[in-house]
Amino acid sequence: MRRYSHTMGATTVLWCFGLFIWIHVSAQNYAGDMACTDKPQVSCGDNVCTCCTANDTAEELETGICVKTGLTYIPRMPDSVRYLIFVSNNLSAVKSPELVFSNVTEVEHLVLAWNSMCYFGPNVFSGLKNLRYLDIIGNFLTMESVRNMLSIPGLLSLSALHCDLPSPPANAFTNITSDVEIIILSSRHAGQVYDMTAFCSLSQLKVIALSLSKVINVTTTCSLQIEYLELRENGLHSLPISCSDKSESLFPHLKTLDMAGNSIDYVEKACLPASDALDLSENTFLVFESDRLKIKQFPNLRVLSLNSSTSLIWGVLSKAFSHPTLQCLVLDRCYIDFSDRGRVASDAFAGCPRLTVLSLMYNLFDDVDDARFLELFGSLNLTVLQLSHNKISLISWKIFDHFQNLRELDLVNTGLSDLPDGVFSSLRHLNWLDITDNKIATVTERTFSEEMRQELSLLGLGHNPFMCVCDLMWFRNWFVSQPTLFLDEDSSELEYACNNLAVTKLAEFYLTDQACVLSQSVNVAIILVTSAMIVTLTTVSLVFRFRWHIRLALYEVFRGRGDVKRMRLLADHFRYDVFVSYTSEDLPWVRAHLMPELEGRLGLRLCVHERDFIPGNNIVDNIADCVQSSKKILMVFSKDFVHSQWCQFELTFCLTHVMDYNDTLLIVCVDDVTSRDMTPAMTAVLKTTTYIQWGDHGDAVGSFWGRLRLALHEVTDMAVDVDRAEDVNVAVERDVAVDRDVVV
Template sequence: MGTIQRRLLLLLSLLLHLNPSLSYSLKNCTVDYSEDDSADIVLNCLHGDLAAVPHDIPRDVSSVDLSNNLIGQINRKDLGFFSKLRLLFLNSNKIAHVDDGSFIGLAALSTLGMRANELTSLTGNLFQGLSNLTTLDIEQNKIQFIDASAFHFLTSLQTVMLNRNQLQQVSDIQPILQLPHLQNLGIGNNRFHSFQTKDLLLNMSSSLKVLDVADSELEIFSITTPIFPHLELINISRCGRSASLKWDIPDKTLLKNITQLYFGFTSLPFKEMQKVLQSVDSLMHLTLYYMERWIKNGLLDTVCKIPTLKKLDLSYNTFPKISAKLVNCSQLTELDLSSTFMEEVFPGSIRSMKQLRYLNLQGNKLSKVPDDIRSLSSLEILDLSYNYLIELGCGDFLNTTRLTELNLSNNRIAKLDSCAFENLEDLKVLDLSHNLLSTFRGAFKTGLQKLEFLHLSNNFVSVLEKGDFEALGSVKYLDVVLDNINSVEQEAFDGMNNLETLNVKLPLHFEIDITGLHQLKSLTVYFNTDSRGNHLGFPFDVPTYIYRDMKNLEEFTAVNVFVYAPDPTTFWFNPKLKNLTIQQTDLTEFDPNLFRPIPNLQSLDLSRNKLRSLDFLAQSNLSVLSWLKLSENELTVINETVFQSLPALTYLDLLGNPFTCDCSNVGFIQWVISNNQTQVVNAYRYTCSFPPNKQGSKLLDFDIQSCWMDVNFLCFISSTCLVVLTLLTSFIYHFLRWQLTYGFHLFLAFLYDKRKRKKGAPHCYDAFISYNVHDEAWVYQEMLPVLEGEQGWRLCLHHRDFQPGKPIIENITDAIYNCRKTICVISRHYLQSEWCSREIQMASFRLFDEQKDVLILLFLEDIPAHQLSPYYRMRKLVKRRTYLSWTQAGGHTGVFWQNVRRALETRDAPNETTNLLTGPRGCFRQGCRRLDAEDP
């Protein structure tokens, strides 16, 4: 499209007052899409520095996250009507006030998050309209007052989080406890010092199942009335820190349904703690973190005697060696000993736990796998990550044959015995990432028949040997991103017939072979680089044959793999490819035929590839592409028409390109703002790099109207207007000059006539003589002696009677309107005179305006009608009126002057229809003529 055409289209859009939709070009938010095209729209407005709710939120959005902004209040009109909105998060703002009824248009809302704001009260109509709300999080505000009817509209509410507020007494929560479907209530870290059910004065039981009063300075926790018959969990962690907490539940039947207790860092005296644990008959899950003082005093003796206990969490306690008193907890199925700074598991302490299925030893200081683990034959999940393990031997997992998940990441394992995993026949997930392995030593050749996920990244293995993975025929996911890799032997991945996802870092040489992976769906390839991200070794193009067998490949990621643009035949054998990422490659010479073999491509990431143009998109077969990322390239000017070749595009990311902010990008700016299909992510954050005076400013802030002020375009418009004006002026002068002149004087006469009518002045003369100076002798010698001398008429002549110093046009007008008649003495000189022409034009206007016989035409010469044609008004008068001819009078001048007298004596009646010169009997033979039948 040419520059002029582009600007004309822009001008047309401005003239039509276009109001572009911002549904897809959001200033501070992005729309998150999932792979499912029918999925709900999720709006992400995190960290947008927003001071108010954006006005451009799409109407059909289902989730909006406005957390971590600067919003100070919610007005009634801010949220409007979002009929599909189910999730709304306003966390971590500065909201101090919400208008009543602000949520009335959110009938489908199920979750409302407003934690970490500055609310001080909950008014009666605050939550009006939220009848389907199930989760309300208003934790960490400054709420001191709750209206008795504040929760009246929340008939479906199940979870309420009110922790870390400023409620003064427990009775403030009474309206919440009356909710019919309430299950989870958090009220910890408020200002009341006691929780006593007798203060609630409820006559009905609550449906509450989870009660969280953690982080409170409670002095009394008392349940003495049966208002919580369904209560299952009590979290009383970090309570009573300033004084000892009193636990007052005299009737243990009130806790008959309690299955979980959280007592982390609780100031219950040791004896009280024992009583509490002895009073619960159905306890299944107990958390005791930061309770080492009581544990050292023998609390575990009481704990292990709870017959129903299945899960024990002792994390965040400090003891180098776990107490042997755990021996009596043989009934446990889950044990969490993470982050306890444990250096060794006391021999025999957990050996008796024959039912244990989950053991968490993460974040300790274990230098070897505890011996007791060998006897845990029922163990299914074992987490030994973030320890100091050095090696794995054949007996470490001797009897753990039911193990399905084993996490050994972030240790110091440098040695694997070949028989280390031979007994793990049911293992499905193995994580050995972030260790010090330099070789696998055949550890994967035995056992591991059911392994599906294997993580080996960030080790020091330099060679992937043939046969390393040949026994892993069931593995679906393999991560071998190894920084020190320098060789991949032929057929290194042989035997992995079910591999679907492969993340691998490859060395830069020609002996690369990852063929044979027929079921592979996702391939992520990295090449070794230096600290600056540059290739190590000699650059070359990756041979295309390595992808030939991957006919099921759906996702391919290549980061710093291709030195130059990939060969167009690279993906000839991967027709199912849907997601393609190529980064850190020089794509300045890009062949669009690369995409032709992959018509199903839906997602394309070409970030950091030195792209300078997007013309290749118009030549590619990308009809179903919906997600396109082109960030951090070298794009300066973008032709928006290239996106017409991507009919399914819904997501476009161009962040980090050095845009040029001038008229060359006007079309792209208009497209970003007005298109209603493609979301240009963070478009309002795109900055200008060129020209220098615009550097750092926002691309979409560029004033596109300023493009109309450049010199070239102004010259074009000016010259066009000048040519049109010249042609129009020439046309008017040649064809319409007399009509315009006549119209102008007609207008002046009209104005004068209006003034005269208002004044109603009498006529001063009988006739005004309109003649040319060349005919002045005839007027003075022939006309005046007869009309003034013999017949006695009062005549007005311009040489004699015009007022000196007065404008000529005014003298003419006054003369015509101050005389009863106007006699036009017509000759060829008369017709050529400008002033005579004006006189007859005004006289004719008076004739037709007043409908009176005020005009007498007297021809001194015979002038054919066709010679009157240039004098448009004269010709029309001659055709319609009888006139007098001096030449035809001949020797009968007396008859001629008699006819003139009769014309001057004619009445001025507007309804008179007789011939104004001859009377009822018709014209005299001499001196009278009509041109009714003549037509020039």
């Protein structure tokens, strides 16, 4: 699916989506190379080269290609050849035109890349009167050779990438007549300051491209008349020096400044009154704030690109992009978390009255709801919105009600699984919509209104997992009747396939009307039976899920009011005062805190399974015997308790036990256990029983032991009574012994 529209202005398209002038310049130089792809080819140039026509219908050969032939000369080509690609051969030096170019006098595009050339003499191209584009990439040339090439009459473009050229002297190009409008250069002189003063002598020059050169600063001592300056992927920390000593612009006509791939994190003073496009992508910005970008220094700025694939943008502050003339803003691959109000101000995009194109691909929208989205972007009068490769999942008509002027909307690979009926109905001007590569299974007649279907010129729905059933038949018929609406030059019917039917394209899927129609009585019967099953299953599942809640509630209503528990405590003979249920991960807490307090200070006898379970006995028997032989049961809830099967068994067994004896469980929580992690039994107990929470600090610890002693008062009171009884028995035995001594 075509990703970018051609309905916007040319400058906006080029800048908003990275299609910069330099790309077209390079394409012109290598147009001949591309022209022979999939075209009829014949041998030419002494049978060592290849020639082809411009297209399938042309008769004359227009392109000649000689690549890695080892030639030391340029062979004779047909007079019709206009593009000559002479790459990776062996033209070490060119001094005399009659010895080299006499066989190709009609060429307009000449590529002499990687030929080990080191020198071009004066007037060397004088015989090539139609030459307009010259590419000498990958050779080792002197500045004198460059001067000679700039002097070629009629030459419009010179590309000298990878020629190891230093910054030219200020007088390098004086006293020459040059028609060159475009110069493409690169340099290997790392850390250099590049002086562009020499280019002021070239009156026709419009474009300078100096990329991949490790330049750290760019200066000029005169006014350059260029309109486009590209300084991509250097070592620049600031914009080129553009203000003279008198604060006048040194680039008065510069419209486009491309500074992508440098180390800029702050924009200093700039004198660029004509600039309408600024690319600061892939620099080192961490926060977008107005006083660091200073985009208001560009009074005519229309396009701003701040893509970032190398660093995470930490924040976007208030009115970061505020500008009265800004029309297009690109923030792709910045991974900005728009849900974080602490990092992205609610008015970050305020102050942009003319902003109509906004690209936000590859950012973070995971937790952005309708209100937050409108808070950020609702004030913008957008016509183009790019949101692809964000996690959005659900969209609402409430959002699009505020963007009724949208003409293009990109929702590619956003995780959308459903298109609500009429979600785009308010977008009356929308003619380009791309929802490719999502999780949409069906599209119905209600998804797109009749008015919208008539307005759309391109609708991308490829690479979605369509469920080819009766509900999809309407969309299938629409797709078959208007294939050009869904397919363009970059897509095919293979993108539209049935996810539930192997090797079946959407266009091939078909069901008759009879297969999709059932009688009303059958529909009613299906609905009634299905409803009854749903009610039954729901009731059963609810009863099962809340079985302990129900059982505990009934227990509270019907349990006896007699003193069954007290009678059991007085009548039975117990080996333990308290049975402690815990998981092995909480044993350190039991040993360090619970046992010293209850056994050491209160004198109670605890049943701890590591110590008191009888070896060799069945675990279930040990649990049953020890619970029955304990006066009270204490459960130690924790995150690990949740995942222990034996602890859950003990909880279930102990619940049954306390219900039988009209008793209650003692619950202590040693850490925070979230409700979603708890089992139904634990949830029921915590909702019906007051539990005691453990805390590490002084006040919390004291409160914990005080509440636990209060909960164990029945056991501790009995312990005191037993102690007193034992003291009385000891005293009586002592008196009897004394009496015996007296009698004797």
